[in-house]
Amino acid sequence: MAAKEARVMLSTIADYTRLTQDLGKSMTQVAKQPDVSRETDYFLGHIGNVKTIDDFLKDYRLYTYAMKAYGLSDMAYAKAFMRKVLTEGVSDKDAFANKLTDTRYREFATAFNFAALGANATSTTAATTGTATQYVTQTMEQKAGDQNEGLRLALYFTRKASTITSAYQILADKALTQVVQTAMGWSPTISSSDIDAQAKMITDKIDLTDFQDPTKVTKFVQRFAAMWDATQAQSDNSTNPALVLIGSAATSASLDTDMLATLQNIKFNR
Numbered sequence: 001m002a003a004k005e006a007r008v009m010l011s012t013i014a015d016y017t018r019l020t021q022d023l024g025k026s027m028t029q030v031a032k033q034p035d036v037s038r039e040t041d042y043f044l045g046h047i048g049n050v051k052t053i054d055d056f057l058k059d060y061r062l063y064t065y066a067m068k069a070y071g072l073s074d075m076a077y078a079k080a081f082m083r084k085v086l087t088e089g090v091s092d093k094d095a096f097a098n099k100l101t102d103t104r105y106r107e108f109a110t111a112f113n114f115a116a117l118g119a120n121a122t123s124t125t126a127a128t129t130g131t132a133t134q135y136v137t138q139t140m141e142q143k144a145g146d147q148n149e150g151l152r153l154a155l156y157f158t159r160k161a162s163t164i165t166s167a168y169q170i171l172a173d174k175a176l177t178q179v180v181q182t183a184m185g186w187s188p189t190i191s192s193s194d195i196d197a198q199a200k201m202i203t204d205k206i207d208l209t210d211f212q213d214p215t216k217v218t219k220f221v222q223r224f225a226a227m228w229d230a231t232q233a234q235s236d237n238s239t240n241p242a243l244v245l246i247g248s249a250a251t252s253a254s255l256d257t258d259m260l261a262t263l264q265n266i267k268f269n270r
Contacts, residue, residue: 012150012225019144019155027133030140039065040132047128051119053086056112069134070108082108089115101172103163150228153179154221161211161220167199180206182231183224 019026030036043065050056057063057079067076075081088095090109097109109115111126111134121127137159145152157179163169170176181188184205190198202208210216 012148012154012229013222015144015148015151016154016221016225019140019151020158027136027140030143031136033139036136036139040135043135044128044132047122047131050122053083053114056086056114056122057083065135066108066112066131068138069131070111071104071138072108085109086112086114089113091116101168103169150225150232153182153228154225157224158217158221161217164208164211166208167202168195170202171195171198179221179224182227183220185227 031040039061043062046059047062047066050059050062056066064073064076067073067082072082085097085105086109088097088109090097090106090113092098095109095115097105100106111124111131112121113124113126114121117124124130141152141155141159144155153175156175160173160176164176170180177191178188180186180202181190186201190201210220
């Protein structure tokens with residue numbers, strides 16, 4: 001049992017490397033899983049019939065698929081809230097979605113841009129195969145998290161890194177906050193401190209423009225994964241093998257710099 005626990009605790013970097021070295025293959029494997037394939041086929045086969053926001057919200061299967069694709073499953077119940085997001089769109093800087101710190105709502109309203117495109121909103125690439133790609137990505141991260149929460153966080157951070165332009169974006173997202181706090185060795189208790197002080201702490205220690213560089217994102221995720229594994233291994237104080245392997249494991253991990261392009265080019269069979 002101890003050996004198995006050690007293997008799990010030490011697996012974040014190894015599993016992350018395995019998934020990302022051939023992301024296209026990893027995504028395709030997830031896309032072909034029966035439950036994922038079935039829901040994706042339904043979505044791609046029916047989303048084009050949706051012409052209004054009402055149509056969209058009434059088809060629970062389509063709506064919840066789309067919400068999961070953009071990481072909003074926990075808000076699927078809030079249809080009045082999402083109706084406002086979709087109705088106001090993203091063109092006006094004062095639109096509801098643009099005022100929300102959480103960028104996922106803006107991404108959702110951009111993908112399903114009823115405000116600007118009307119009945120044609122569901123015929124765009126973003127609304128169809130783009131959303132399907134997002135769904136598979138979310139599913140891959142979710143399944144990874146079922147085995148290793150650190151792996152889910154690493155994958156999520158990698159996907160979101162290039163969209164980060166301010167410390168407040170990080171602080172508005174629990175997962176991003178957890179990755180940054182872990183990577184920097186900060187206690188999660190700092191989340192109870194003043195929000196502006198937290199933002200300054202981040203910008204004082206991290207150059208956010210680094211997250212536009214896949215190579216630097218790789219290094220940051222490696223740092224997170226090493227710290228995550230070490231933290232998880234602290235329950236075994238006798239040898240703490242994670243600490244012994246951090247150096248070699250971190251140097252062996254690598255990230256395909258074409259990852260984001262790959263995510264946008266996954267092909268779905270109809």
